[in-house]
Structure formats: C-alpha cells, structure tokens
Amino acid sequence: MLLYGQIGRDRAVMFDLAEKLEFTETSEDRRVLDALAHAMRHRHARGEYITAFDVEGKEVDISFATQNWRKAVIDKTRSGQFVRKHFEVMVFTALAEELRTGDVAVVGSEEYADRSKQLLDWEVVKERLGSYLVEVGLCEEGEEGETAAFDAVSFRRQVQDKLTAAAAAADAGYPDNEGLVIDPETGIPSLKPHRWERQRPSARRLEHEVKARVPERSLMGIVARTAYWVNWWQRFGPASGNEPKLDDPFDGYVITTFVKGTNMGPYEAARHIPGVSGHELAYTANRHFSIVLLNEAIADLVNAHARLDISQAWGDGTTVAADGTHMDTYLDNLLAETSVRYGKPGGIAYHHISDTYVALFTHFIPCGVWEAVYIIEGLLKNSSEVKPTTVHADTQGQSQPVFALAHLLGFDLMPRIRNWKGLTFYRPSKTTEYLHIDALFGESGKNVIDWDLIESQFRQGRGLRTGGGDLLVHAAQAAALGLQEERHLRHLPRGRPRDPHRPAAAVPL
Missing domain, CATH: 1.10.167 (Regulator of G-protein Signalling 4; domain 2)
Structure with missing residues (x-):
C-alpha cells in the first residue's frame, strides 16, 4: 500500500x-x-x-x-x-x-x-569490416590494400603473441623495477611502500613564477572568455532551430551555463547577479539547452583545448582515466538512489578525463550500477577529436566482458586490480620459463593457457549465425560500427558577442 x-x-x-x-x-x-x-x-x-x-x-x-x-x-x-x-x-x-x-x-x-x-545489415558490415579490423589492430593490411583473414588461427596467434611479449617485457624489466618484489619461494608479488619526496626547489620557483605571471581570473570570466574564443555558445538555441528571442544570446547562454554548471539554481543566482531574473534563466535553460547540445558544446571546447601547446606538453590524448564521483540530488529525482557506500542519496557522475587534463565525456548514472559498462559507453559517445586508446579505471573496470569488448574494440583496459596477490598467472606455453619472474607462474608446466580451447570456441562462435553475419563480428561491430546518433540539423543562433578583453565585462556583474 x-x-x-x-x-x-x-x-x-x-x-x-x-x-x-x-x-x-x-x-x-x-x-x-x-x-x-x-x-x-x-x-x-x-x-x-x-x-x-x-x-x-x-x-x-x-x-x-x-x-x-x-x-x-x-x-x-x-x-x-x-x-x-x-x-x-x-x-x-x-x-x-x-x-x-x-x-x-x-x-x-x-x-x-x-x-x-x-545492428547493421551484413552487407554493410562486409564493406566496413576490413578497414575496421585493421584500425583496431585485429588484422594487418596487405601490400595491395587487402585485409588478412580474421579466423580462429590468426586470432589465437594474435592473443598468444601479445601475452608472450608482455611476459617477456615484464621479465626483462624486473631488475630495474624498484617497487615490485616477487617472492622466489611462494611467487606472491608485493609492492614496496612509496616514500614521499619533498618538493624540489626548482618546483617551488616554477610555482612562484606561474602565480606571478598568470593573472587571477574569475570563474564567470573564464566561461565568458572561452565562449568568445571558441563560440561554443552558438550551439544553443530553441529546439525549433529559429533564432533566439533574447536581447543578448551571448550573455544569456554564458550566465545560464555558469548557473547550471555550479548547481546554483536560477532563482538563487538572480539574487547575486544583477540584471537577470530567475524566470529568464529558467526559461533559457529549459527551452534553449539540451543534453545533445551540451555534448556538442563540450566537444568544441575539448577540440580547442587539444590544440593548445600546453595541453600537448601534458599528454597526447591517447590515455584517459574513468571514474565516478557522488553527486547530491533531490530525493524525487529519477536517478536518485541511496548509496550504501556513500551513506546518502544521490547519483554518480562518471567522467572520462584525458591525459591532457580535460574532461572528454560525463555520464550521470544511478548509484550501485556496474560502472564498467559506462567505460565503453563514454568512448563510443565521445564526439571530440581526442580519441584515447588506453583507459585507466578503478576496480569496477575489472570485468571479463569489458576486457573482451576492449580487445574487440581496439583499446587497452588498465583497471586497478582487486585481490591481485591471489590471482593466477598463466604461462604462454608449458616450455616457457623466465629468469626473474618464473615463480609468479607457479610450478613449471602448470598454469598454462589452453589455446586449443580458445581456437575451438572461436570457430563455434563463427558458426553461429545472427542475421546472416558472424556472431563474434557482430559483437565487435554492434558498438563500433553501430548507427551513429543523428546530429540535429538546426540554424545556429546569430548574435554579436562583446569582446571579453575590453574594460567592460562581457557579462554584466
């Protein structure tokens, strides 16, 4: 009741x-x-x-x-x-x-x-499958541009060579590794405690010079300047595609973005920002903003950030970190759940942060869901020019299906492994032995991967037909070659933004 x-x-x-x-x-x-x-x-x-x-x-x-x-x-x-x-x-x-x-x-x-x-029709898949397999590294392209066969033998050889190379590299680099220790008797690995090093004098001098040369900017000023330089504000507008009926669209969209981004609320913001009303901010947010348009504006900012010299000094964009942050919400929100871990209701903002120090994509998901699902979801919905190939995640990324899909989709999944001391490490073959890390694999001849089983399971998977196509190939192309979201064809709102470098502020404060 x-x-x-x-x-x-x-x-x-x-x-x-x-x-x-x-x-x-x-x-x-x-x-x-x-x-x-x-x-x-x-x-x-x-x-x-x-x-x-x-x-x-x-x-x-x-x-x-x-x-x-x-x-x-x-x-x-x-x-x-x-x-x-x-x-x-x-x-x-x-x-x-x-x-x-x-x-x-x-x-x-x-x-x-x-x-x-x-899922795409099999005829469409066959046209794109060759280039896709080459792109994700599952096949090699021949001299005449033809794609090598992707069969059970090549798949087995590929994963076997990958494991052999990774184990050989770990064995060769073990003497130079100062943090990892493998017990020669039990084979249990352990990590030495990391000692904190004090900040070097050169780092303190660099910090002092940066603070002296970089002027202090307000958050509102940063939002206004990026809107003027990148023109991300032009992504917003009425759903009909008509020109916005606002006195100054630039000011309205910048203030609305600041208010919604800080979770302040329109009527609370109107109390602190002169010249705007709560009704105006709420109307702009509800009628001129949407999730699709926000993601398009985010992609514009990410692309502009990737072209900066300083961002290229931090990284090349091929690595991304994925993790969630608990966010407080109202109890009557559809995504709100009480989290046992955090001890309060809310949701999870799941971010993909690039090695260039910019957020590529964000999902808002309920508490308690398996976050590993959204590792792949965020990569597929990332519409920016930054395309990561390596994903670092927390322990929720330790999932066998996600590992398998990561291999089929062509990116490396690097989660933080839970209970890693109790894991079983497998040799590439019975005759393989290592000079430094052999104890990690247990007794010689044991803990060997059954490559024949993998090859036979691959053949059985290719024997199952789904809509005229191979089941394994469908698993890969369902996400990577799936139908893209239709971009909304709409007129960009026209306006004349004020120069934020003038003495007069770009946004009335």
Whole structure:
C-alpha cells in the first residue's frame, strides 16, 4: 500500500502512456507484457478485486514477480482473483525493470529500442569490416590494400603473441623495477611502500613564477572568455532551430551555463547577479539547452583545448582515466538512489578525463550500477577529436566482458586490480620459463593457457549465425560500427558577442 500511495497519483497517466506506447519483448518471455495487457483491460475497474483469468480463460502468469509480490497480489480467501491495486503496482514496477534491462523495448524509441534491431545489415558490415579490423589492430593490411583473414588461427596467434611479449617485457624489466618484489619461494608479488619526496626547489620557483605571471581570473570570466574564443555558445538555441528571442544570446547562454554548471539554481543566482531574473534563466535553460547540445558544446571546447601547446606538453590524448564521483540530488529525482557506500542519496557522475587534463565525456548514472559498462559507453559517445586508446579505471573496470569488448574494440583496459596477490598467472606455453619472474607462474608446466580451447570456441562462435553475419563480428561491430546518433540539423543562433578583453565585462556583474 505504501508503494501504491506513490504510484496511485499518476495511475491515469501511466495507463495513458502504456496505451500510446507500443511495447515489444526482446526475448521469448512475454509474461510482463501479458500481465500489462490484463491490467489494461481492467483499467476502468474500481473494485478491490479483478479476475485472475484472461479473455481465453487462462490464468494470468505472474511468476515473474517475487514471492512477496505474489503474496500481496493473491488473496487466499478469494480464489481466481487479484487484488487490483497491488496487481497494477506490481505490473508497472516490473515493466519499468524490464525497460531498464532491455527485456522489453518501445517501438520507435531510441533509448529503449530493441538493440538487436539496431545492428547493421551484413552487407554493410562486409564493406566496413576490413578497414575496421585493421584500425583496431585485429588484422594487418596487405601490400595491395587487402585485409588478412580474421579466423580462429590468426586470432589465437594474435592473443598468444601479445601475452608472450608482455611476459617477456615484464621479465626483462624486473631488475630495474624498484617497487615490485616477487617472492622466489611462494611467487606472491608485493609492492614496496612509496616514500614521499619533498618538493624540489626548482618546483617551488616554477610555482612562484606561474602565480606571478598568470593573472587571477574569475570563474564567470573564464566561461565568458572561452565562449568568445571558441563560440561554443552558438550551439544553443530553441529546439525549433529559429533564432533566439533574447536581447543578448551571448550573455544569456554564458550566465545560464555558469548557473547550471555550479548547481546554483536560477532563482538563487538572480539574487547575486544583477540584471537577470530567475524566470529568464529558467526559461533559457529549459527551452534553449539540451543534453545533445551540451555534448556538442563540450566537444568544441575539448577540440580547442587539444590544440593548445600546453595541453600537448601534458599528454597526447591517447590515455584517459574513468571514474565516478557522488553527486547530491533531490530525493524525487529519477536517478536518485541511496548509496550504501556513500551513506546518502544521490547519483554518480562518471567522467572520462584525458591525459591532457580535460574532461572528454560525463555520464550521470544511478548509484550501485556496474560502472564498467559506462567505460565503453563514454568512448563510443565521445564526439571530440581526442580519441584515447588506453583507459585507466578503478576496480569496477575489472570485468571479463569489458576486457573482451576492449580487445574487440581496439583499446587497452588498465583497471586497478582487486585481490591481485591471489590471482593466477598463466604461462604462454608449458616450455616457457623466465629468469626473474618464473615463480609468479607457479610450478613449471602448470598454469598454462589452453589455446586449443580458445581456437575451438572461436570457430563455434563463427558458426553461429545472427542475421546472416558472424556472431563474434557482430559483437565487435554492434558498438563500433553501430548507427551513429543523428546530429540535429538546426540554424545556429546569430548574435554579436562583446569582446571579453575590453574594460567592460562581457557579462554584466
């Protein structure tokens, strides 16, 4: 009854939405959709109970629900009937979960579409497959531009050579490694404690010179100057594509970006920024901003940052770090959950930070989800010119499926390994021995990878046909060669921004 008190207020809206949307199952399991159809047939009922049999006289299957749900829905004193309110809440709760996991799809939707229907046709895949395999390093290109065969033998040889080279490099570099120690008796690795070195005098002098030469900038001034130089503000505008009906679009978009980016809120910001109203800021944020446009503006800033000389001194953009940060949210937010780890409600802002010290992409996800999924998601949705090939993650990146997809998608996954002292290290072959790290692999001849099993599993995977294409190749091309998001064709709003280097501020403060 507590849950119905929350859903009951929106009961009519939820039934109207279920009537207008066309749901379809992505597997052979239709139990939730059949239960939804039964609830729709009795949507106008006002009694406490409804029949438990469908139009064909069969009992509605609610085995998808938990035992506690079934106890609440089925009244033992009334055989063949459901408790209407509990049944409706159970169905809509299960439907939301099925949509979240992808077991139920919405026809015509993008976010909740059937993923199996979004794969490319096999004819299109064959045209792009050769260049893709060469690009990600799964195949080599011949002298005449032809791609070598990607079969079980080549795949086995590739991963075997990769392991052999990595183990040989670790053995050769072990004498020069001052931090890692491998016990010659047990083979257990350990790390020496790192000693902190005091800041060198040259570093202090450099810090002093930087502070003396770099003028102090306000956050609002930085936002205004980057908007003037990069013109990222021109990405925003009405959804219709018409010119914005604002007195000064540059000022409006810069202030709105500052207010929303600092999580201040429009009406709180209006109390501290003269010349603007809370209604104006809220209207601009709701009518002229969207997630798609924000990502386009972020890509413009990342591209401009990558061209700076100082960013190229920090890194080349091939390495990225992925991690999440807890963010406080309102309790009535759709993504808000109470986190056991953080001890308070909110969500996770999952960032991809480049080695050039700029954020490439950010996802906002619920607490408790497996963050490794969004490692690949962030790379695929990164539309900037910076294309990382190595990803460093925390322990949540230690996932076998993500390791496999990382290999197929052509990037190196480098997570922080949990319980790494208890891991089993495998030799490339029974006869392989090492001078310095041999104890790490246990007794000679043991802990050897079964390459024949990998090769046979590869052949079985290629024997399975999905829509006329190989299953393994589909796994790689589903993400890398999938349909790109359509860019919104829209007119850029025109305006004449004021020069932020003039004595008069670019933004009225």
